[in-house]
Amino acid sequence: MPELPEVQTIVNGLNKKGLNKKIVSMNEIRKGTIQNFVGENISEIGVISSIKRRGKYIIIKTSKKLKLIIHLRMTGKLIFETELTKTSDHTRAELVFSDNTKLIFDDVRAFGKIQIYNKEDEVESLEKLGLEPFSKDFNEKYLKMKFKNRKSHIKSLLLNQRVVAGLGNIYVNEILYRARISPKKKGNQISLKKLKTIVEKAKEVLEKAIKHNGTTISDYRSVEDKTGKFQNFLKVYQKEYCECGHQIKKVKQAGRSTYYCPVCQK
Numbered sequence: 001m002p003e004l005p006e007v008q009t010i011v012n013g014l015n016k017k018g019l020n021k022k023i024v025s026m027n028e029i030r031k032g033t034i035q036n037f038v039g040e041n042i043s044e045i046g047v048i049s050s051i052k053r054r055g056k057y058i059i060i061k062t063s064k065k066l067k068l069i070i071h072l073r074m075t076g077k078l079i080f081e082t083e084l085t086k087t088s089d090h091t092r093a094e095l096v097f098s099d100n101t102k103l104i105f106d107d108v109r110a111f112g113k114i115q116i117y118n119k120e121d122e123v124e125s126l127e128k129l130g131l132e133p134f135s136k137d138f139n140e141k142y143l144k145m146k147f148k149n150r151k152s153h154i155k156s157l158l159l160n161q162r163v164v165a166g167l168g169n170i171y172v173n174e175i176l177y178r179a180r181i182s183p184k185k186k187g188n189q190i191s192l193k194k195l196k197t198i199v200e201k202a203k204e205v206l207e208k209a210i211k212h213n214g215t216t217i218s219d220y221r222s223v224e225d226k227t228g229k230f231q232n233f234l235k236v237y238q239k240e241y242c243e244c245g246h247q248i249k250k251v252k253q254a255g256r257s258t259y260y261c262p263v264c265q266k
């Protein structure tokens, strides 16, 4: 599933290629991919005026006061295509631009969605999100406050989008390994000092992953249909041995695979 660095890479790519393009049509190829909350037929979508990320969501605003909220879920991809006739077997929707290029929404598992709202509409899923990891307010005091009375494992707390927005399974594994903290540790039992390390490692890992255009394990591609490179820098996710040569353990936590070093992570 694309996480913050992958979604940010896509947003960066979209900003380079899609900003100021006029959308002439939006075609839904698989029913249910586009959800329209505007409530009437949209005659014009307009020109793309801004493209941003919030958590794992992509937010595209247009000159006609609409916003498109895109979530890629498990396997969604957004690919720029210069040939109008080109599609793939998994194309679920496409945005066609006035210069005869288009943006393809390709999604093997088909869980991804494009939602259309009016620009001012409140979007519940966005309102509920926790802080962005790069924000100044995302610090050890914030985590301490969020983890108060929480007996869940640190792993699930960091995956919770209402605590911090944008982290997923790969990066949480990597952050906890780099912070030397066991994924099984309960949130309310972690010291302020250790929480500070988690915050620092989170910012560090995400920044480096964005620099390398994200992590491609299977489906993720940039808008140029290229893979990311951060998979080459993973230290624990799907690894057999840690940097110190200990055997990495793989367990399931809340249905997700956790990789950790039982020696290094306490």
Ligand SMILES: [Zn+2]
Pocket (backbone or CB within 6 Å): 242, 243, 244, 245, 246, 261, 262, 263, 264, 265
């Ligand atoms: Zn180790």
